[in-house]
Amino acid sequence: MDTKYIFVTGGVVSSLGKGIISASIGKLLQARGYKITIQKFDPYINIDPGTLNPYEHGECYVTVDGMETDLDLGHYERFTGIHTTRNNSVTTGRIYKTVIDRERHGDYLGKTIQVVPHITDEIKRRMLREDEHDEHLDFVITEVGGTIGDIESAPFMEAIRQLRWQLGRDAVCVHLTYVPYLKAAGELKTKPTQHSVKELQGMGIQPDILVLRTERHLDDHVRMKVASFCNVDLECVVQSEDLPSIYEVPVSMQRQGLDAAILRKIGIPVGETPAMGPWHDFLDKQRGAVREVHIGLVGKYDLQDAYKSIRESLNLAGIYNDVKAKLHFINSEEITSRNVTEKLEGLSGVVICPGFGQRGIEGKIVAAEYTRTHDIPTFGICLGMQMMVIEFARNVLGYKDANSREMDSQTPHNVIDIMEEQKNITQIGGTMRLGAYECELLKDSRVYEAYGEVTLIKERHRHRYEFNNAYAKEYEAKGMKCVGVNPAANLVEIVEIPEKRWYIGTQFHPEYSSTVLHPHPLFMSFIKACI
Ligand code: GLN
Numbered sequence: 001m002d003t004k005y006i007f008v009t010g011g012v013v014s015s016l017g018k019g020i021i022s023a024s025i026g027k028l029l030q031a032r033g034y035k036i037t038i039q040k041f042d043p044y045i046n047i048d049p050g051t052l053n054p055y056e057h058g059e060c061y062v063t064v065d066g067m068e069t070d071l072d073l074g075h076y077e078r079f080t081g082i083h084t085t086r087n088n089s090v091t092t093g094r095i096y097k098t099v100i101d102r103e104r105h106g107d108y109l110g111k112t113i114q115v116v117p118h119i120t121d122e123i124k125r126r127m128l129r130e131d132e133h134d135e136h137l138d139f140v141i142t143e144v145g146g147t148i149g150d151i152e153s154a155p156f157m158e159a160i161r162q163l164r165w166q167l168g169r170d171a172v173c174v175h176l177t178y179v180p181y182l183k184a185a186g187e188l189k190t191k192p193t194q195h196s197v198k199e200l201q202g203m204g205i206q207p208d209i210l211v212l213r214t215e216r217h218l219d220d221h222v223r224m225k226v227a228s229f230c231n232v233d234l235e236c237v238v239q240s241e242d243l244p245s246i247y248e249v250p251v252s253m254q255r256q257g258l259d260a261a262i263l264r265k266i267g268i269p270v271g272e273t274p275a276m277g278p279w280h281d282f283l284d285k286q287r288g289a290v291r292e293v294h295i296g297l298v299g300k301y302d303l304q305d306a307y308k309s310i311r312e313s314l315n316l317a318g319i320y321n322d323v324k325a326k327l328h329f330i331n332s333e334e335i336t337s338r339n340v341t342e343k344l345e346g347l348s349g350v351v352i353c354p355g356f357g358q359r360g361i362e363g364k365i366v367a368a369e370y371t372r373t374h375d376i377p378t379f380g381i382c383l384g385m386q387m388m389v390i391e392f393a394r395n396v397l398g399y400k401d402a403n404s405r406e407m408d409s410q411t412p413h414n415v416i417d418i419m420e421e422q423k424n425i426t427q428i429g430g431t432m433r434l435g436a437y438e439c440e441l442l443k444d445s446r447v448y449e450a451y452g453e454v455t456l457i458k459e460r461h462r463h464r465y466e467f468n469n470a471y472a473k474e475y476e477a478k479g480m481k482c483v484g485v486n487p488a489a490n491l492v493e494i495v496e497i498p499e500k501r502w503y504i505g506t507q508f509h510p511e512y513s514s515t516v517l518h519p520h521p522l523f524m525s526f527i528k529a530c531i
Contacts, residue, residue: 004266005127005171006141007160009207011148011196012178016213017249019072021176021240022143023079024250028259030080031274034138038076039088040069041123042145043152047093051429058305062460062512063088066435072143074309074512078316079250081515087132092152095122115155123159148175148199161204172265175200175207176240179214179222188216190226197230208265209236209258217241236261245286247516250279278517286319292326293318293530296344298367298384299353300332300360307353309511310381314351316514317523323531335363340370349377349502349530352384354462354509358407365391377502377529379522382463385505386416389467389480389495396478397471406465417468419491425464433461437486439493439508445483447494447504450525457484459493459508466507467492502529 006025010018019040026038042049049057050068061074067086076084099122103113125131127142144160146153164171177193193212200207210232212218218239227234238256243249253259260270295314299307311327318325330343332353344350350371352364364384368391371378380388386404393402393415401408404416425431436458441448443455451457469492472482484494484506497503506522514520 001138001268002170003137004139004268005163005167006139006174006262007127007163007171008141008143008174008176009148009157009160009200009205010144010146010176011199012192014147016176016178017240017246018143018145018176019075020079020246020249021174021211021253022072022141023075024253025174025258025262026076026080026082026139026141027250027279028254028274029139029262031276031279032259032263032271035136036080036139036141037082037084037088037129037134037137038073038080038141038143039084039090039127039129040072040076040143040145041127041156042070042089042091043150043156044091044145045093045096046091047097047429048089048091050432054301054306055303058303059308060462061309062434062462062509064436064458064460066460068430068434068462070145071305071308072145074312075246077512078309078312078515079247081517085132087126087129090123090126092155095119095126095155098122116158119155120159120162123156124163127159127163148196148203154203157200157203157205164205169265169267172209172262173200173205173207174209174211174262176211176213179212179218179226179239181214181216188214188218188222190222190229193226194229197232201231206231208232209238209261211253211258212237212239214239215242233261236265245283247279247283247286251276251283282319282516285322289319289322289324291323293323293348293527294326294328294346295530296328296330296347296350296367297353298330298332298335298350298364300355301353302329302331309509309514310351310353313511313514313520313523314527316516316519317527320519320524321527321531323527325527330367332360332363332367335366337366337369340366343367344370344376347376349379349526352378352380352387352505354382354384356383356406361387361407365394369395372497372500372503375500375503377526378500378504379502379526380505381511382461382507382509385495385507386465386467388503388505389415389475392475392478392480393471396480397474404465413471415468415471416465418464419466422464432464436460437493437508438488439484440487441494442481442483445481445494446496446498446502446525447483447522450521452521456487459506459510460512461508463507467495502526 059071069089223237314325364387399413402413403411482492
């Protein structure tokens with residue numbers, strides 16, 4: 001079968017959950033035995049979201065091959081279990097950079113370079129994945145960021161228009177809109193959807209399928225109205241109601257025949273509806289997990305999306321341990337030694353979150369001291385691990401001025417230091433230690449046990465600073481062990497205090513590799529300890 005292309009766009013407002021719908025479509029097609037990938041095209045100028053503040057854009061997700069990407073790629077991977085790559089995340093900035101580099105190289109000699117056709121051709125090339133050496137794919141799902149009508153997404157829309165024309169039935173457009181409920185009128189309103197579709201039609205794109213986000217159930221009358229005003233078949237108008245969990249979405253979409261509608265549009269026999277057994281088993285477990293375990297997230301970003309993958313990893317590991325992980329955000333900027341008891345008391349476990357820069361780190365250090373001395377299960381991730389190491393140096397090794405060179409370039413006790421390979425880097429974007437690296441586990445350790453007694457693991461990284469090996473002996477002598485080391489560069493990737501119930505810090509980000517059907521072993525082990 002030739003590769004088929006599904007384009008997912010959004011209208012009316014942002015934050016409708018296009019990523020979840022794209023991931024759900026991927027999951028449903030996968031369940032039918034198709035090979036798929038999902039990619040995200042974002043209209044902003046940054047080359048990648050790596051330089052963006054999480055307040056602007058939520059978490060930065062990292063692929064195995066070391067691309068800093070949009071957090072939607074996290075949904076794609078968690079739902080489908082596929083590994084995305086650097087080509088699954090494209091921004092306007094990357095498109096322009098490619099075209100401008102080519103122009104400077106002389107590839108277009110004599111020509112005026114224009115948005116149409118040069119920029120749109122480059123978008124099309126990437127939508128078709130001409131650079132990627134994928135094994136054969138049956139479906140490529142492309143989600144376009146932003147909302148229809150945004151000035152900056154116009155070239156993406158033009159590329160989709162051209163591709164639809166070129167590919168005929170091999171391309172399908174799914175448009176996600178919002179149907180608001182007006183309380184005063186007691187009515188669900190379809191007009192914004194009609195306008196959004198008109199806007200798309202004005203750009204030459206007729207959507208094949210409409211997914212209507214709604215907080216209230218839409219009856220057939222509403223769906224029929226939308227179908228007839230928007231030139232879409234009734235069976236191709238599905239609704240995405242608020243559900244108790246995002247993981248219920250694929251099942252709801254399947255029940256309404258979204259995958260079947262896509263196949264019919266393309267002209268592929270629909271066949272039987274797949275049972276999705278393991279997914280349903282997971283959902284049953286989720287519904288059954290009612291006992292709560294309270295876990296604190298100590299970080300500086302008071303925003304749901306900033307620690308998206310950590311939150312999902314804790315939720316998933318909770319469900320597989322038959323509990324509901326109740327997460328409490330605790331702003332590290334507000335934690336002091338005077339109020340730490342009040343802030344952390346009663347929690348069954350604490351995660352010290354990743355991050356950059358000075359703001360909020362002293363609170364993380366105070367939290368790490370509290371949980372260490374009160375033997376509360378603690379998981380430090382990246383900067384969180386570094387703060388555990390600094391706390392230990394200050395309060396156990398007796399180096400009161402211990403710090404990371406990131407925060408204090410003059411500190412005499414640089415227990416966290418810049419990595420050798422990072423010293424001469426002057427360009428900030430995309431130059432951290434990124435992507436998956438090997439880590440060798442010490443046999444006599446809790447992490448070895450947690451990973452199911454394997455000695456070599458691979459996890460994803462995003463950092464410039466590292467544990468300073470010059471101090472390793474002192475740490476070991478006082479009870480903090482280096483239990484995971486990168487064999488090639490001898491970098492400490494995991495520290496652990498074995499005499500505590502669960503006090504582990506990882507330089508890598510295990511949260512990027514949790515999936516719905518395969519929760520991450522470290523999060524599983526952490527939640528067990530919290531229980
Ligand atoms: N700022 C730290 C470093 O660069 C930690 C980064 C992180 O938490 N992702 O090493």
